[in-house]
Structure formats: C-alpha cells, structure tokens
Amino acid sequence: MPELVISAIGRDRPGLVEEVSRCVLDAGLNVADSRMVNLRGRFALLLLGEGSAEHLAEARRALSALGVERDLQVAFGSEGGDAAPPAAGLAFRVETYSLDQPGIVHRTSQLLHRLGANIEELETRLESAPFSGDAVFRMRLRVTVPAGVGPQRLRSELAGLGTELSCDIDVEPA
Amino acid sequence: MAVDSNVSPGFVSRHVGPREADVAKMLTALGLSSLEELVEQTVPADIRLDRALAIEPAASEQAALEELRALASRNRLVKSHLGMGYHDTFTPPVLQRNVLENPGWYTQYTPYQAEISQGRLEALLNFQTMVCDLTALPVANASLLDEATAAAEAMHVMYDAASDPAARTLLVSDRCHPQTLSVVRTRAEALELPVVVADPARFDFQDPATRPFGVVLQYPDTDGALHDPREVIARAHAAGALVALGADLLALTLLAAPGELGADLAYGSAQRFGVPLGFGGPHAAFFAARAELVRKLPGRIIGVSRDAHGKPALRMALQTREQHIRREKATSNICTAQALLAIVAGGYAVWHGPDGLRAIASRAHGLTSALAAGVRGVGLGVASEHFFDTLRVTGDAARLARAYERALERGHLLRRYEDGSLGVALDETTTTADVDALLEVFADGRPRGAAAELVARAGYSLPTGLVRTSAFLGHPVFHAHRSETEMLRYLRLLESRDLSLVHAMIPLGSCTMKLNASAEMMPVTWPEFGRLHPFAPPELAAGYRALFADLERWLAEITGFSAVSLQPNAGSQGEYAGLLTIRAYHDARGETQRRVCLIPASAHGTNPASAVMAGLEVKVVRTDARGNVDLEDLERLAREHAPRLAALMITYPSTHGVFEESIRRITAIVHEHGGQVYLDGANMNAQVGLCRPGDYGADVCHLNLHKTFAIPHGGGGPGMGPIAVAPHLAPYLPRHPIAASDGAPGSGAIAAAPWGSASVLVISWAYIRMMGPDGLRRASAVAILAANYLAHELREEFAVVYAGARGRVAHECILDVRPFKATSGVEVEDVAKRLMDYGFHAPTMSFPIPGTLMIEPTESEPLHELERFVEAMRCIREEIRAVEAGVWPRGDNPLENAPHTAQAVCATEWPHPYSREVAAFPTRATRERKFWPAVGRVDNAAGDRKLVCTCPPIEDYAAR
C-alpha cells in the first residue's frame, strides 16, 4: 500500500494533536507509525500514513490547508520506503546518561555505523537530575545489530566509548 | 486525643521550633483554629490513629541521660581482641571534639550543593587519596556502609565487568571474615549466583562447572595469617576472573598493596583509623579499583573540577552511575553512606601522616611478634608463621578454654574458634602491660618471658615478598598538620566552608533535616557505648540489649507492626532487607515464582535499585494527574502479574508530599493479588503518632532513623534503616551468623554487624524517650503545619504542584519553578544557587519532579527562620520578575551568576548590570548574618570529562 511520511512543526498549544489527527483520519489515512513531542513549547510531529493514492493526495491537501490556517510548517515525503530491506540481526535498546556535553549523539551513531548497526529509533532528553539538579543528557536508541557483531562486542565497544565520553551506557536486548 | 493540649514543657519545647504563640499565628494564617483541625484536613480519616502511642511518657534531658548512664554501665568494657575487621583505636581528641562531636560537621547534608560543601568535599577527597595510596589503586569512593557489604558490592562490580557471561560462580576464600561470607552469600543468592567457599590456592579455576567471574580474598586472613595472594590472583586472571582483596588499612602501611599484588579491587573497613567500635558502627568502608572499573564503582565519588571563575572546586563526580538517575539499572542501591566516618578516618591519616601510621602499625606488629614468641615459649602454638597483628593460638583445648575465661576475667576478650583455638588481635591501644596480662593467662603458671624483653628481641614477622617498599601519602595535606594548632585550624577552615544546621535551616524535602539535639548526641562517644566490639558476647552488652529491646518495642508501636530488625545501616539497606523478607515469606509458602515488584514512577531511585538487588523484576506504576498512584494502572498491573506478584513498594505520604486518600485501597489491591506491601518510611515524619503503616495495610516498612528519629546526616551518613514487619513476616527477618539465632528460618545477614550502626541507635532512643507519645505526635503535627505554612506564604510566587484532597500538603511541599525557564531563562538550579547568597541550603531539587523544589522545613525550625526563608524566596521571585521584565538580561543576572563569592564581589572588576550589594547582601538578614559560598558555580561536566578523584597537586590549591 502507498505510504506517506508527514512532518509538522509549530507552536505548541492544547488541541493541536486532535486537529492534526482528525485531518489524517478524515482523509482516510491509516496511521502506521508516529511520534509527537513538545520541544520546549514547539510541537513536532512525524507520522507514517498508509492509504490509497487518493487518500494520500487528500491528506496532503487537507494538512497543507491546516498548516496555513494554524501556522504549522508541514512537509511530506514518500521516497525511499521500500528500498531499504528490513535489517537482519539482533535488536537492542541502548540508553546513555551523561552530564550535558557535545558529541554524544554523533559519537554513538558513528560507532554504531562502524559496527554496521542500524538505528531504528533515537530519542534524547535533557533533564534536571534528581537531588543534584545537574543537567543530565539521556539518549535512548533502538538499534539492529548485524548477527556477526553480537551482544558482547556491542557492549564492550559501547563501554569503551562511555569511558572516553564520560557517559554511562546500558545495553539490553530489545 | 488532642494534639495541642497540655504537652509537658521540657525537651519537647526545645525540640519543636515554633513557640505556642507562633503555632497559633501559623494556624491563623491557614484559617485554622487548632493543630487538630489541620491533622483532620491532612491525614485521611480512615487511617488516623485514634489513641496515643503506647510508649513511656517523656523524660527530661537530665532524666534520659541518667537512664542512659545506667544502661551504659550495664555494658562491660573489656579490651577486645576479637579482630574480624573491628579493632579498638584511639580517636585523636582533636578529631573527636572538633569533628565527630561537632554539629558544624555532623549536621551537614550530603554535598549535593557543592558550592557550600567544599570543606567536607575536601575531607572526603583526603579519604579517597588515602585509600588510593594505601591500596595502590587509582580510583576510590567515599564511602560504603561496612566491610561485608563492600565485599558484596565488589561481587556486583566483578559480575558486571566479567568478560565471560557463562562464568557465574563467585569464589570466596574460606579465610574471609565470617560476616563477609554471610552477607556475600545473601547478596549472591538473591541473584542466583552460586558461591563457592574454598581455599583459593586449591581451587580448580578451569572446572567448567564452577567458572568464576570473581574471587574475594582476605588480606591478612581473618585469623591473622599472611599469605602471598599473587599466585591466586594470577591464576584467577588467567581464567578470566577478577579479584577483590579485602584488606586491613593499617596493615597496608607495612604490607605490599593490593594494586601491587595485582588485585582489581580492594575493599575493607576504615574503622581502625580513629573511628570508635560502637558495637558495630557507624564506620566507613572503603572501596578502590583499577581505573577501567571506575564507572562501575558503587557509591559516591568526589572529584575535582573548577568553578565559574576557573578555580579548582570539588563536587560529587560521575553521578549518572547512581540510582537517582539509572534506577533499576544502577550499579548499586547505596544512597546514605558513612560520610562523617570517612571524614574522621581521612582526618586520622592527615593527623598522623605516613610516618605516624607506619609507627602505629609497627608498634602493633612488634607487640604481636612479642606475644607470638611468648606464646610459643609457654608451650602453645601460633597457627601461622607470618602475621600482622592477629594470632591464632593453638594447643591443648582445656588449657585454651581456661585461658579464654581467665583472660575475660582480666578484661581481655579473645576470639574462640570452633576447634578450641583462640584468636588474639592487637591494635593501636594495646600496651606492653596488656601483652604481659595475655602472656600470664596463656602461661597458666608456667615461667614466661616478660613483654618488654620479648618486644626488644622480637623482629618482624612479615614475609620479605610482602613488605611494602612503595611510599604513600606523599601529598602535603598528610604532612602539614602535625601540631594540634595546625590541625585545629585546618579542621575549622574546612568546617567554615560548609553550611550546616548550625547556620540555617536545610529545608530538604524527603530528608527531614530536624534538630539533632546535644543530649541525644552526647552518649554516642561514651566509652561504654563507643568501645564495644560488635561480636562481644551478649553478657557483656546487657545495656545495649536493653536499649535495643526498648527501641524495637517503640518502633513497632509507632509503625503498628510486631517485630523489628535493627540490622540495616541505611534506608536503602532497609529496602533490600524488607524485600528479602518478603521474598523469603513467599518462598516458604512454595510461591517461589513471586518475583515481580511494582513501583510507582515517582519512587525514590533506591526503590527500583533495591528491588533488582533482591532479584525482583521491576514494573513501573503510573501516577495520575494529581500525583497519586494511578489506581487503574495499579489494578491492571497487579492483575496482569498476579501469579508472579511479590510486592508493591510505596512511599507514604507520597514522594509528592501528599497523604493519598486511597492508601487503603492501594494496599488492598496488592493483597488481593497475592502481593505484599513494602512501605518506604522516608516520610515517617508526617506520620508518627498520627497514623501507622501497619494499620492501613503495609506489611513491612523501613524507618530512616537519620531522618525521623534525629540521627544526624553527617554530610552523607551515618544512617540507620531498621525495618518493622507484620507478624507473618517476623520469622523471615534477616539473621546474623554471630548474633544468637532463635532457629527461625530467616533471611541471610545483610550487614556486617548484627545491630548495624549500634552506637547511633542511642540517639533515636534518647529522642523517643525525651519526646514521649505526646511530643512525638506534636512534632508530626508541627512538621505538617510548617510545610503548609510555607506553601501558603509562597503560593502567590510559586505554584504548589500537588496537594491532598482538602488542599493540604503533608510535611513537605513541591514548588514549581519550571515556568520561569521560558519567561526568563532561569532554571531550578539558578534558584537553588541563588538561595546560597541568601544564606540558605536549597530545598531538594528535581526530585521527584524535574525542575521543581521540594521543601521540608521540619518541626524544629522556629517561625522566624521560616519567615526568613519566605522572604528569600519572595526576593528571588522578584529577581526573576526583573529578568522577565528585561531589567537584567538573560545570562547576566544575580540568579544565573549565583552563588557570589566574597572574592568575586570584592574584585576590582564588576562587569554585571546589578550591584555588588544586590549580589551579596540582598536582604537585611544577610547583612546581619552572611554565609559566603567558598567557590562560584561549579562546572560539573568539566570534572566528569577528566576524572580526578585524589588530591590534586598543591599548586592547584594555591590557585584558589
């Protein structure tokens, strides 16, 4: 079935999710996967919809209109979906914790790339730590690692990176 | 029963801060006519206790001290030669008077607010440096609860770091101290890790059935024998296992260090460095490791960083390892540790320096060598050729049995082994006369050598391969304080950098920083309480036994339970002990599959960390919009996991500072599905005399005696976390291998000593004794009043995040500062640091809700101190407004630049858009009484990027 990736960014306010999701529903789109988040007052949405070509066209039209009306930046993408074969290998959840410092996302993704792993999902959050109040940077990843790499290698490589970057890293089978 | 009627004057009115008239004023502000009315609006009706606690009426300070004197006199003071990691020591008076017995030190909190904690951070860094030097390992923490749990923590580190996941066995040397064996067994069993206790020299490291991930050794052995561990370490390493060496700090001044022998980890007790025996504690355990293992180290690590002005500054490092953040994935559950005792032990090294320590060790060793020669001279044997300060005397059993009794008659307590042989450990306090007395006993009428001559003739009995050749404690701090004047000034200098309860209130939510009254503290260091060995036979500790019996009875009455274990040394350890008790109960009923533990999202980090250590699987229960446990989610989870449900861990009043109305329903849901209810009693200060966990459905709870029951925090410990249980759990409380057991099944030991940190139990005893049932109830009510008063007075400036059904908070309240980030760029940390400029320690930051402040004033703070705090918070709100209005720019205002040091304020350059006076003296109160933060805002990330956890070169200090 044809797919469409929709992104929308704008000032956060109550009711926004409801409006966007109603548009999608009315257009006849089926929501396959989605993420929505409030980034310090800005709303950001990513959504993968499925539907017939007509439904997709209707969704593009309705959401573009909503964007104009509600001051949302809306963008669409449909390229590339089938090209990447489903990654074979083992799935892991990786979580890092550190005091806020640059380079953690980049260095971790670089290492995972070198290992041939695919990042399925990545989420980061900066939060005041309990009791100390320090700004703690957390990153959560879901990764698929080639069977040849194995959990032990993944763990030890990440532990080495953790020492280098001064961050704690947990690895668990997903 | 009325809360505010006719409380006898005396101690209660000394402990409770607000005067009668103040209480009335605070009630009026809240629109209330009595404390009773406040209690009715705060504590749910269906759990309120409708009678007075059945404990003795309050005694005056004088009467309580006299009773304690009488109890003390029932302990029999003898010279202990039991050893096993506990040795008598001479606490340097300069440390006893100026640190151990000094409220400027013992009323401090854990140094989360680094800028007003530089003194103890430096003292703790000295401790770490001492440990690193003596063990020859590069990283150390400060500190752990006791030697036995430190060994168990070593097991966790080794298991975590092991290269081979198939290696699941822990090898523990059969020469380890018995309490270490017991605690390690308990901890390993919960994780289903097999433990082999054996002679490591004969162990087959290659046997695939018992592939070890780690090895625990003792050095010297528990019976004093000295063996070179190098070969065992090499064989362990060849098999891919790590090695932890339990070491004696004093012995290490003469012996090759663990790091030099190849050990990966070293642990042990720092007690004999000036910390009284105290019938078991409190003492600090040390823990050191190879550098690669640093991120796996449990507990707090002090590290060097720099402040906003680029000057060196200390703070707690690598905090993302800990349970506050990583929760069930943390390296350990440890929270409150033994900071004050680590400070004393580090101070002992500062005071004596390397030469002094070596002299103390050499003397003890020389006397031991003389004793060995004398013992051999009267026809008895000494079990090992090489020893440091402990002998095992062998020979005719009847003769040795007689020697044991005669020694005891003469005031010397020996260790009795099962085979009849006798252990004799000497220490810093042993004299030549003592050696003569012991020889007399062993000679049993035979001619014997005189100690003085034997000492003159006796050589060293250390094997050449184990003699220490490396230097230690080279840092100037261990050389510059030989005169008492220097030492006194150094201690005072450190103390002056730290804000404690002697300066101002420390309104830390969840921590209950109440008064630690002098009368409660005084008996702790009385010799009859301070100098007793934890494994002394019961007849020598009759006073302690009576005190424990009182305390157990009172705590059981206060919690509504039937039995109490005084073993746990902190809340975290109480949680662990309580969960093991629950586990043992389920197991005994054949329900060994019950391993799921439900924990609300808002729980303290120790809860999930303890659950994992107890071998339980954590499932998180959601909280609803009002901050309460989401009942639907709880029911769903309880139902879903019913066959495997072991427990719910819940804090009451909640960590949100609210008496949840549905607590009975919550406990009922858990019971309906076969689970037990663990109650985290950290917030007991809102409940004593008003409601009881045992009455509303909990099965077990811990009490942080260092919160509710007046034990001081000591800058991060001591603490005590006894657990109280309902009758059905009583048989499953932790046992101890050395304390007599009544034969009940029980759980294994969870601490090194049978009654934990026994000497500080005296404090809680005195507190309860002097408060009495009415005073305790009044304390709870006034604690609730103070929190509600602050919430009320600050409500226009800051939103109170959660309140109970009738709008009241419990004994603490959470203030929201999150909105200011968007309006002014000011964050919770800025408010906390700015409070320092006003002379306050910040409330609890970001727990349980990120970006908020949790305030707990306690009953001890007088009204004018609450008012001073209100004034500071209102001024801070005005300052935020000024930033919001653009009067001061974002990024350069008194909040974001806080705290302001004297140096910064007096500097020639003053580039800020606000005055120096606004920076340092924003209120009249600060002009009258100013506390200067020692350093500017500490850069935490910088220090974590390059960890330095020992004293930096002296030039760096000069830069300060």
Ligand SMILES: Cc1ncc(COP(=O)(O)O)c(C=O)c1O
């Ligand atoms: C709610 C709560 N639970 C548990 C603990 C742990 O207690 P402790 O620090 O004595 O281990 C604390 C305090 O630190 C706490 O506030």
